[in-house]
Amino acid sequence: KNEVEQSPQNLTAQEGEFITINCSYSVGISALHWLQQHPGGGIVSLFMLSSGKKKHGRLIATINIQEKHSSLHITASHPRDSAVYICAVRGGTAGNKLTFGGGTRVLVKP
Amino acid sequence: NAGVTQTPKFQVLKTGQSMTLQCAQDMNHNSMYWYRQDPGMGLRLIYYSASEGTTDKGEVPNGYNVSRLNKREFSLRLESAAPSQTSVYFCASRGTGGNYGYTFGSGTRLTVV
Numbered sequence A: 001k002n003e004v005e006q007s008p009q010n011l012t013a014q015e016g017e018f019i020t021i022n023c024s025y026s027v028g029i030s031a032l033h034w035l036q037q038h039p040g041g042g043i044v045s046l047f048m049l050s051s052g053k054k055k056h057g058r059l060i061a062t063i064n065i066q067e068k069h070s071s072l073h074i075t076a077s078h079p080r081d082s083a084v085y086i087c088a089v090r091g092g093t094a095g096n097k098l099t100f101g102g103g104t105r106v107l108v109k110p
Numbered sequence B: 001n002a003g004v005t006q007t008p009k010f011q012v013l014k015t016g017q018s019m020t021l022q023c024a025q026d027m028n029h030n031s032m033y034w035y036r037q038d039p040g041m042g043l044r045l046i047y048y049s050a051s052e053g054t055t056d057k058g059e060v061p062n063g064y065n066v067s068r069l070n071k072r073e074f075s076l077r078l079e080s081a082a083p084s085q086t087s088v089y090f091c092a093s094r095g096t097g098g099n100y101g102y103t104f105g106s107g108t109r110l111t112v113v
Helices: none
Strands: A004-007 A010-014 A019-025 A031-037 A043-049 A052-056 A059-064 A069-074 A083-090 A098-100 A104-109 B004-007 B010-013 B019-025 B031-038 B042-049 B064-068 B074-078 B087-094 B102-104 B108-112
Touching: A004 A083, A010 A019, A019 A031, A019 A083, A019 A104, A031 A069, A031 B102, A043 A052, A043 A059, A043 A069, A043 B102, A069 A083, A083 B042, A098 B042, B004 B087, B019 B031, B019 B087, B031 B064, B031 B074, B042 B064, B042 B074, B074 B087
Parallel strands: A010 A104, B010 B108
Antiparallel strands: A004 A019, A019 A069, A031 A043, A031 A083, A052 A059, A059 A069, A083 A098, A083 A104, B004 B019, B019 B074, B031 B042, B031 B087, B064 B074, B087 B102, B087 B108
């Protein structure tokens, strides 16, 4: 079993819809990161969380340390949100290195 | 613009050739990392450097060497390229302390034929 599991693997939404991506992990961590990667593009760090909730524009990330679970929400989704979203945790068996989830491919249709 | 700069962006090598991927950051970060990304495999750590003068193996170090030339620069070398090293390579850096996130370079798409 992977230490970091994301769901769903793929997601298609209509423009304007609310999107939720989930990330579960199986070890104790010091921080959880959400990353965004556009097709053929680089990787951008969206959030780093160790507790609670963070918001940036239309993106909201939450984490529940007790349940070892995090969610990334996209409100009022737009075609430019189409990307792969990657959850990564720091800590656990990897120490200060990141362990990555498999990514969620999001497609937002106009 | 501040960030992580990787060169080259694209490279085609013949099997057995060598090359060095360059990475530099101007954020005064202590930690630097090299990852490879393959379809269906996600990101995997090749080597990392927790601070200037130190390097350590990651998950998939075989076939690679690294040099932390100074605090800014962390290079990845393929001594004898193999088709299995065809991948997209990302360099990343991170500052010290618990509140620093990661900054990634734009990637190097390497094809070994």
